[in-house]
Amino acid sequence: LYLTNDEERALNGEHGEALEIAYRILLSIGRLTDASHLIKISSAHVSGVSYSTIGDYGKEFLENLSINAKVSVPTTVNPAGVDPRNPYDFNINGDYIQEQMKIIEAYKKLGIIDSFTCTPYEGFYLPSKGSHVSWAESSASVYANSILNLRTNRESALSALASAITSKTPYSELHLDELRKPVLSIQIKMDEFSGSMKFGLLGYFAGRITRGPIALQNIKNPNPSEAKALCAAMGTSGASGMFMINENVDKVERVDFTDNELKKVYDDLNDNEKGDAIVLGCPHLNVNEIHEISELIRDRKLNKKCLIFCSRMAYEEAKQKGYADNIEKAGGKFVCNACAVFTPIISHLGVDRVATNSCKAAHYLKRVQKVSINLKDAKEILDESCR
Amino acid sequence: MIMRGVFRARGLVDGLGWGEALITNSPISFLEGVDPEQGKIMDKSHELFGLRIDEKVLVFPHSVGSSVGAYVLYKLKKNGKAPSAIINLRSDNITVSGCAIAKIPLVDMVEGLSLIGNRDFIMVNGSSGSVIVY
Numbered sequence: 001l002y003l004t005n006d007e008e009r010a011l012n013g014e015h016g017e018a019l020e021i022a023y024r025i026l027l028s029i030g031r032l033t034d035a036s037h038l039i040k041i042s043s044a045h046v047s048g049v050s051y052s053t054i055g056d057y058g059k060e061f062l063e064n065l066s067i068n069a070k071v072s073v074p075t076t077v078n079p080a081g082v083d084p085r086n087p088y089d090f091n092i093n094g095d096y097i098q099e100q101m102k103i104i105e106a107y108k109k110l111g112i113i114d115s116f117t118c119t120p121y122e123g124f125y126l127p128s129k130g131s132h133v134s135w136a137e138s139s140a141s142v143y144a145n146s147i148l149n150l151r152t153n154r155e156s157a158l159s160a161l162a163s164a165i166t167s168k169t170p171y172s173e174l175h176l177d178e179l180r181k182p183v184l185s186i187q188i189k190m191d192e193f194s195g196s197m198k199f200g201l202l203g204y205f206a207g208r209i210t211r212g213p214i215a216l217q218n219i220k221n222p223n224p225s226e227a228k229a230l231c232a233a234m235g236t237s238g239a240s241g242m243f244m245i246n247e248n249v250d251k252v253e254r255v256d257f258t259d260n261e262l263k264k265v266y267d268d269l270n271d272n273e274k275g276d277a278i279v280l281g282c283p284h285l286n287v288n289e290i291h292e293i294s295e296l297i298r299d300r301k302l303n304k305k306c307l308i309f310c311s312r313m314a315y316e317e318a319k320q321k322g323y324a325d326n327i328e329k330a331g332g333k334f335v336c337n338a339c340a341v342f343t344p345i346i347s348h349l350g351v352d353r354v355a356t357n358s359c360k361a362a363h364y365l366k367r368v369q370k371v372s373i374n375l376k377d378a379k380e381i382l383d384e385s386c387r
Numbered sequence: 388m389i390m391r392g393v394f395r396a397r398g399l400v401d402g403l404g405w406g407e408a409l410i411t412n413s414p415i416s417f418l419e420g421v422d423p424e425q426g427k428i429m430d431k432s433h434e435l436f437g438l439r440i441d442e443k444v445l446v447f448p449h450s451v452g453s454s455v456g457a458y459v460l461y462k463l464k465k466n467g468k469a470p471s472a473i474i475n476l477r478s479d480n481i482t483v484s485g486c487a488i489a490k491i492p493l494v495d496m497v498e499g500l501s502l503i504g505n506r507d508f509i510m511v512n513g514s515s516g517s518v519i520v521y
Contacts, residue, residue, distance in 0.1 A: 021488055028400045028487040032478055048455075057423065057458035060465075061488065156454050158484040 001030045001170070002037045010166070018069030018165060025162035030170030033153070039171045042127035043074045044164035045120050047136035048157025049107065050081035051100040052342040052368075058157070059099060062106040070111045071164040074127075076120035077112045078137050079284070079339040080104060084116065085312070089335070090348045110164075116337035117311035119228065121148055122286045124313075132175055134163030138235025139228070139283050139360065145242035147227050151175050154241040174213075174241050183212030185249045188219045189258045197377050200229035200359035201265045202257060207238030209255060214243045221245055225289055232283050233359035269362040270375040275355025278302075278381055281309030282340040282361035290318040294326035296379055300386040302331035305349055312336040330386070341368055355381045388508065388521045394499040396474070398516030399483055402492035404472030405510040408503055409443040411435050416452030417459040417485065426468025444509050445470040446500075449479045460485030472511035474518065476500070494518060 003023075009015065011023040026038060048054045054062075083089060084104050087097040108114065115124045118137050121144065127133060129149040135141045136155040144150040153173045155163070163169045173179050186206055190198075199222050206214050214234075222230055222245070234240060280293065285308060293308065308327065310318075315336045318324040324334060335345065341364040346354070354365055355374040362373045374381075411434055415421065420430035426441035441463075450456055460482075463469040473486055475495040486493040492513030503509060508521040 024400070024487040024490070025484050028483045028493070029480065031397065031399050032480070032483045053453075054455055054458060057462040058455060061458055061461050156457070156480050156484060158454075158457055158488065159480070 001027060001035055003027070007038065016068055018065055021065065022069075022162040022165040025158055026166060026168060026170060029159050030172065033170055033172035035170030035172035037171055038168040039132055039175065041073055041134045041163055041167055041169050042131040043076070043125055043133045044071065044160050045076045045078070045133075045135040045137055045140055046107075046112065046157060046160045046164055047078040049078045049103060049116065050339050050342040051096060051103055052081045052339075052344065054103065054157065056099070059103050059106070062103060066106040066109040069165050072167040073164060074125040075112045075164040076115035076117070076124050077107055078118055079116050079309070079337055081338060081343045082345065083336050083338050085336070090345045092344050092348065096344055115311065117284045118339070119284045119286065119311065122314070123311065132169065134160050134169040136160035139232035141241055142231040142235045142243070143227065145174055146231060146244065151180075152241070154235070154239060180213055180242060182215035182244060182247065182249050182252055184210045184253045184255060185215035185217055186255050186257050187217050189256055190262070193219045194226070195377065196225050196229035196357065198262065199226040200233040201262050203230040203233030204237045204269065204359045204363070205257060205261055205265045206243065207234040207236065207240055209238075211239040214240055215247050215249045215252070216243050216245050219245065224286070228283050229359065236360045236363045266375065269359055270373060271366070272353045272372040272374045275353045275374040275381070276351035277304055277349045277354055278306040278385060279309070279340050279346070279354050279356045279361055279365065280307070280378060282356065282358040285310040285314060287314050287317045287321070287323070290314060290327070291321070291323045293332070293378060293382070294318075294323040296382045297330040297332065297386055298326040300330050302385055303387055304385050305351075306332040306385065307340070307345070308332055308334050309338060309340040310334065310336060341365055346371070355385070357381060390519055390521055392499065392502060392520045394497050394518045394520070396494035396497040396516045396518050398494050398513045399478055400486040400491060400493035401514040402490060403510065403512055403514070404444065404492040405508070406442045406444045406471040408446055408505055408507045408509050409435065409438065409440060410446040410503065410505050412448065414449055414451040415447050417450055417456030417481070418453040420452070421459055421463070423459050423462035423466055423468065426463060426466070440470050441468040443470050444472045444474060444511055446474040446503065448476040450482045454481050456481045457485035457488065460489045460491060464489035464491065472513070474500070474511060
């Protein structure tokens with residue numbers, strides 16, 4: 001891997017320890033992915049904010065790094081373990097909150113944009129089409145490549161952070177034209193393929209079968225909500241970082257997606273007929289999605305706890321427009337800037353069964369929170385949970 | 388000490404490390420499987436369960452599990468309990484980034500890996516990409 005003289009000097013510690021560490025990460029990832037050199041990026045999105053994911057070791061690393069480092073491109077960050085502004089909601093343990101706040105402080109010292117969302121593409125900094133970026137958070141990297149026309153690999157918390165500090169990333173994999181071509185195509189053989197649930201299940205299926213870009217054939221272009229569900233589920237079940245819709249492909253392996261496959265994926269994720277609490281907003285809801293929910297439950301009353309995860313930015317807009325009030329009056333509770341999965345909030349609900357409309361949440365809630373899952377469209381969940 | 392062989396490898400994380408080889412064919416999850424305070428494998432189902440990894444050249448296929456594993460390598464180093472070098476069959480993002488921040492020399496794709504035995508004294512050069520067996 002070729003480094004410029006300046007990059008060499010930074011790697012040797014001449015520009016300080018933080019840059020040395022960042023270049024060590026990029027050099028090593030570059031060698032692993034057979035990159036020829038490093039290229040400039042226009043933005044970064046960093047994961048590893050929730051104390052529930054990175055723990056004490058991650059926190060210590062970030063605290064050390066933030067003493068002398070700053071990000072050098074616009075950098076958004078993932079949700080935290082609790083709402084940083086209202087951390088004491090849900091009676092979360094004070095020690096947890098204290099450690100979570102130290103992580104947030106470290107990121108703020110690094111100079112990040114305080115987005116605290118897994119959907120930075122909804123309302124935060126977006127570079128122009130075709131730009132090279134370095135985005136962690138699998139759902140966002142797949143969305144960046146497939147919907148936004150940006151170029152990123154599936155970055156980790158560390159590699160995206162290293163890129164944020166250096167404004168560079170290894171020139172490899174999905175940054176290269178020739179590696180952005182489908183290696184496999186999925187023929188969707190179903191009538192009426194629409195809705196976030198079906199797109200989510202398709203994504204979960206697709207992610208499992210290859211690490212490379214995937215052509216999805218014979219479906220309509222997904223709307224933003226369907227695209228979010230597809231990207232999140234694909235990022236959850238595998239390592240692929242990109243799909244394309246109805247692109248001409250030949251000479252690649254073809255796989256069918258029929259009602260049978262759909263049902264099988266659904267049965268893998270759904271293991272209960274009911275939920276005793278509702279979790280919506282994985283990935284975070286945007287203001288239109290909040291509007292849809294508010295229309296579903298306005299003037300009704302929820303008969304179980306219902307958590308709605310979104311960015312504070314989306315919440316404030318929904319508040320202004322009156323959508324949030326409809327939901328809160330019905331008994332729904334917004335949780336801003338926190339992750340729906342990697343959070344102590346779920347265990348504080350005291351339920352064993354959770355209803356959600358998200359394949360990604362279903363996958364992780366089962367494994368991380370050890371709850372059973374009823375996977376359903378938001379409309380179905382809310383209809384059966386309202387008086 | 389007599390050199391028994393020099394093998395080429397792909398250098399991933401720079402640096403020089405040496406020690407006794409500790410070899411496993413099972414992947415390692417650093418987050419669930421390694422105790423960073425004691426430098427021991429704590430996964431009861433792992434064939435290296437209970438063994439110390441500090442100052443060893445740890446040889447394993449690749450890591451699995453949470454990407455937080457990278458920070459466990461960092462913590463091991465801070466505690467003075469890290470392996471002196473790591474050899475993977477084919478490395479991965481977690482091991483690579485963890486070794487990069489912890490400054491643990493790392494190579495993979497070693498020619499002649501099967502000729503290395505447990506407790507052999509070996510030296511890993513992550514910069515040039517070579518493994519010397521004594």
